[in-house]
Amino acid sequence: MDLPVMPPVAPMLAKSVPEIPDLGHAEPKWDGFRTIVFRDGDEVVLGSRNEKPMTRYFPELVEAIRANTPERCVIDGEIVLVADDRLDFDALQQRIHPADSRVRLLAEQTPASFVAFDLLAVDDEDLMRRPFRERREHLVGALADARAPVFVTPATADLAQAQEWFTRFEGAGLDGVVVKPPERPYEPNKRTMFKIKHLRTADCVVAGFRWHKSGDVVGSLLLGLYTDDGRLQHVGVSASFPMARRKSLLDELAPYREVDLAGHPWGSWADQSAHPDRRMPGAVSRWNATKDLSFVPLRPELVVEVAYDHMEGDRFRHTAQFRRWRTDRDPASCTYDQLEEPVGYRLADILGGPAPA
Incomplete structure (x- = not known):
């Protein structure tokens, strides 16, 4: 693997705040496994929040990422599992199993999805120092043709809509709202974003x-x-x-x-x-x-x-x-x-x- 951003990378984090700040960019907060995807041709690594790869546990996502992402890219996002049209974290936890036969069976029975929300690199370009608003534009363009189970997270610049999402999306198993300062670079392991969760x-x-x-x-x-x-x-x-x-x-x-x-x-x-x-x-x-x-x-x-x-x-x-x-x-x-x-x-x-x- 030879990418402008190489694994492992610690993901950028969010700090809890009591109210949704009006900073011009809000997203749903997904309840799954935080994952940074590294792809170089057919080679795919799924990096976890603790920087250890989770690739072996989600073989179906490896194939989906090969089919739905640029040939060479690094994408920050969340692995989630959908059951009965809502997120199911319990079922997602069951996917972490030491036996390869069990991993393959669960990949068929309870396939996972990947929701992308940041682009750290594409082709030979390192985007981490770029402001988030530019990385978001690149992400939407890079995954414009992506199909399930690879998605780009919805986003809004409207505070009223973000507040509505906070209330309505919980019924689908989401975890709250994340607000990202549009001008910030990607800062690994720093709490420079904001998360608002139900209490x-x-x-x-x-x-x-x-x-x-x-x-x-x-x-x-x-x-x-x-x-x-x-x-x-x-x-x-x-x-x-x-x-x-x-x-x-x-x-x-x-x-x-x-x-x-x-x-x-x-x-x-x-x-x-x-x-x-x-x-x-x-x-x-x-x-x-x-x-x-x-x-x-x-x-x-x-x-x-x-x-x-x-x-x-x-x-x-x-x-x-x-x-x-x-x-x-x-x-x-x-x-x-x-x-x-x-x-x-x-x-x-x-x-x-x-x-x-």
Whole structure:
């Protein structure tokens, strides 16, 4: 491979802001795997956010990129998976599998798509120092004839439309809105873009915690919500605490630690084969099989209010943020009924039309 921009490249990042800034360029925020595509003729490399290649996991995209992109190019974008006309991040995660036979099967059963949103190089030209508005123009031109599963992300210069997208597109599984300063160059690993994500709160049962990697302080709280049939479903974790708070949490949780694991709602977590249809708090990490995901059980009597952006299936898509203890809440009242559901929206209506400049 011989390109003007060579792998690996750390992608340019975005920092969270509470409102959509009016900078003249906004895009939907895609919920998938951030990927920089490097193509030199038939040779294709899919670079991930951690700069490790993901090429072997998406053979169907390698073929699609050969068919729909310039002969020599470097494109920043997102690998997504569409199911029932909305994004499905859970299904996308299943694509990361060590067995080649499984990878090939999933490529046929749940094929992925690539949504392009920046062009770093084309032919012999390095575009990274060019302003984004020029890179966007080059991208739209370079992929003018691209067909599914390769797309160019929609974009708008209209703040009102961006605000409408923020509300409507969540129903198709999108993650919010990204705003890009039109005059900025491409700056790897720098948070020079802006992301605006949905923020909601939920009252959850705290049924356990994990130790922090640094020692005897709390690493994360394990959160649960009750289902209609009375099960306490593990829905995610709250984990972003200053070190002093991690120590004080240990004292606050101490009265709830005397519990018989056999009677705990997640007491049988170790037998993952007995729960093929739901995520358990002790399941092996798909991304790091050596990571210790064991937990300290707590009597499920504590209720905490957390902030979250959106759900992915029956769990929080990202780490939830601790807000406050809710001593006034009955744990049994912490059900899925409290969660706000976005209005449905067809993903085809976002990607189906021609890509705007």
